[in-house]
Amino acid sequence: MQKEQPKKQEPVTGKPKSSLMQWLDERYNLSALREFAKKKSVPKFRETIWYYFGGIALLLFVVQVITGILLLMYYKGTEDIAYESVRFIDAKVNFGWLIRSVHSWSANLMILSIVIHMFSVYFLKAFRKPRELTWYTGIALLLISMAFGFSGYLLPWNELAYFATKVGTDIVGQVPFVGKFMLTLMRGGEDVTGATLSRFFGFHVALFPGIFVIFLTLHLLFIQRQGISEPDDWAQKEEKEKKTIPFFPNFVLRELLIWLIVINILAILAVYFPWELGNKADSFAPAPQGIKPEWYFLFMFQVLKYIPGKIWMINGEIIGILFFGLAGLLWIIVPFWDVKLKPGYRNRVITYTGLGILAFIIVFTIIAFIAG
Amino acid sequence: MNDEIKTGKSRREFLNDVIVGGVSAWLLAILYPVISYLDPPKSKQVKVSQVNIGKSSDFEINSGKIIRFGEKPVLVIKKSNGEYAAFLAECTHLNCTVQFRKDLGQIYCACHNGKYDLNGKVASGPPPAPLTKYDVAIKGEEVIVFKGEG
Numbered sequence: 001m002q003k004e005q006p007k008k009q010e011p012v013t014g015k016p017k018s019s020l021m022q023w024l025d026e027r028y029n030l031s032a033l034r035e036f037a038k039k040k041s042v043p044k045f046r047e048t049i050w051y052y053f054g055g056i057a058l059l060l061f062v063v064q065v066i067t068g069i070l071l072l073m074y075y076k077g078t079e080d081i082a083y084e085s086v087r088f089i090d091a092k093v094n095f096g097w098l099i100r101s102v103h104s105w106s107a108n109l110m111i112l113s114i115v116i117h118m119f120s121v122y123f124l125k126a127f128r129k130p131r132e133l134t135w136y137t138g139i140a141l142l143l144i145s146m147a148f149g150f151s152g153y154l155l156p157w158n159e160l161a162y163f164a165t166k167v168g169t170d171i172v173g174q175v176p177f178v179g180k181f182m183l184t185l186m187r188g189g190e191d192v193t194g195a196t197l198s199r200f201f202g203f204h205v206a207l208f209p210g211i212f213v214i215f216l217t218l219h220l221l222f223i224q225r226q227g228i229s230e231p232d233d234w235a236q237k238e239e240k241e242k243k244t245i246p247f248f249p250n251f252v253l254r255e256l257l258i259w260l261i262v263i264n265i266l267a268i269l270a271v272y273f274p275w276e277l278g279n280k281a282d283s284f285a286p287a288p289q290g291i292k293p294e295w296y297f298l299f300m301f302q303v304l305k306y307i308p309g310k311i312w313m314i315n316g317e318i319i320g321i322l323f324f325g326l327a328g329l330l331w332i333i334v335p336f337w338d339v340k341l342k343p344g345y346r347n348r349v350i351t352y353t354g355l356g357i358l359a360f361i362i363v364f365t366i367i368a369f370i371a372g
Numbered sequence: 373m374n375d376e377i378k379t380g381k382s383r384r385e386f387l388n389d390v391i392v393g394g395v396s397a398w399l400l401a402i403l404y405p406v407i408s409y410l411d412p413p414k415s416k417q418v419k420v421s422q423v424n425i426g427k428s429s430d431f432e433i434n435s436g437k438i439i440r441f442g443e444k445p446v447l448v449i450k451k452s453n454g455e456y457a458a459f460l461a462e463c464t465h466l467n468c469t470v471q472f473r474k475d476l477g478q479i480y481c482a483c484h485n486g487k488y489d490l491n492g493k494v495a496s497g498p499p500p501a502p503l504t505k506y507d508v509a510i511k512g513e514e515v516i517v518f519k520g521e522g
Contacts (some may be wrong), residue, residue: 163468163469163483166466166467166468167466167467167468167483167484170466170467171466181411184411184412185410185411188412189412189415191443195412283445283469284438284439284440284445284469285438285469286438286447286461286469286470286471286482287463287468287469287470287471287481287482287483288482289482290482291468291482291483301484304466304484304498305484305485305497305498307498308498309465309494309497309498309499309500309501310500315500316498316500317465317466317498317500
């Protein structure tokens with residue numbers, strides 16, 4: 001984002017150069033950037049609203065980094081005192097409850113915006129050639145975000161998180177061939193213990209942020225290099241009918257306005273619905289009633305409840321894992337099985353498959369909420 | 373060696389093979405210790421063969437409690453007829469800790485609604501296998517849980 005600011009000020013408004021801009025220009029010759037910024041535009045049509053969600057996710061990621069660093073000042077990632085340190089943040093540290101609540105809410109809103117962003121890209125068929133790699137890096141960002149969520153969920157070391165982690169890692173352990181190794185790798189042993197907490201803490205604050213930034217950089221670079229995707233309907237219009245919004249400053253200002261709204265929503269949620277801490281995890285206590293994972297895993301969690309213990313000779317859970325694994329893989333490689341039809345024909349298979357998946361996810365998420 | 377180069381491979385191909393092979397070996401030499409490092413050492417667990425859980429008269433009829441059996445949670449139940457049963461308290465479905473539910477008269481897993489009867493057999497829900505059994509013996513007044521042979 002910082003990169004964009006110098007671009008936006010000078011060229012569009014045509015004001016005389018500020019001394020800083022002149023200083024930079026003399027040394028780095030910004031004319032290429034300026035030209036680039038001038039040409040950049042966003043198609044204006046019925047669905048333009050969806051173009052903002054990637055930016056929203058980016059904003060929330062920045063919020064995560066900032067609040068995450070703040071939490072690190074007081075959080076202690078060991079079994080004995082993790083829970084107490086989070087309680088300390090909530091109860092004693094000035095605005096500690098707020099920072100933690102913002103971190104938790106922002107994490108959830110970030111996943112939500114990525115999911116909305118992904119579905120909009122899917123339905124607008126923006127994953128098609130030449131943007132396959134943008135799609136794949138985007139999927140990687142979603143998966144890393146979910147891994148962020150899963151690992152962060154355990155860090156307060158409370159009951160819900162403890163059992164959610166047991167179940168989540170056990171599911172990974174069921175994966176044929178590599179499952180057992182992955183399970184030990186994640187848990188740092190056979191069971192969910194303090195070793196698991198240490199590992200998740202390391203993943204959450206060091207490994208995942210590093211990988212995330214790499215994919216995020218690629219994702220943004222691809223978009224800058226290729227320009228924003230234009231949907232087929234729009235691209236086929238005559239040049240005169242194509243309405244666009246200049247990226248600088250019009251689109252950016254709108255995005256900033258939306259960011260302001262998102263920050264307000266975030267503040268309201270964080271203040272009025274502070275994130276609960278619950279009870280400390282106890283490996284010798286039974287799983288509490290109403291245990292559930294984060295909402296974005298809920299539909300899978302609910303489906304797992306319905307799969308019987310044995311289907312023929314195979315464990316039901318393995319069938320469930322294979323089902324979701326296969327469905328997820330097909331979703332990811334959509335650029336491969338998508339067929340582009342002649343202009344004027346819409347590929348309804350893509351649209352209906354997407355709607356079907358969306359309906360499936362929404363229905364089972366709602367059932368899980370009601371049942372839970 | 374020379375013959376091979378003359379007949380089969382050009383100098384460039386040979387060098388490519390050497391480089392690819394070298395880089396692969398180098399990567400392997402780095403990855404192997406890293407992956408081994410991530411596999412935690414087997415900590416020596418204190419072998420527990422039996423646990424004394426107190427007096428039989430202190431154990432309410434038709435109730436259950438989870439005890440620490442070494443590193444593992446074990447659910448001990450005193451049935452309504454006064455008999456004892458003990459199981460590894462880990463659900464065979466996805467590893468959650470199960471509990472005795474008085475109202476159901478069953479062993480229950482809150483994670484995915486798995487239910488077992490008081491013999492540890494699956495009554496309903498997703499668990500694919502019965503709970504692992506532990507044995508209970510009464511010595512005088514003391515209730516002792518120990519690991520069964522099977």
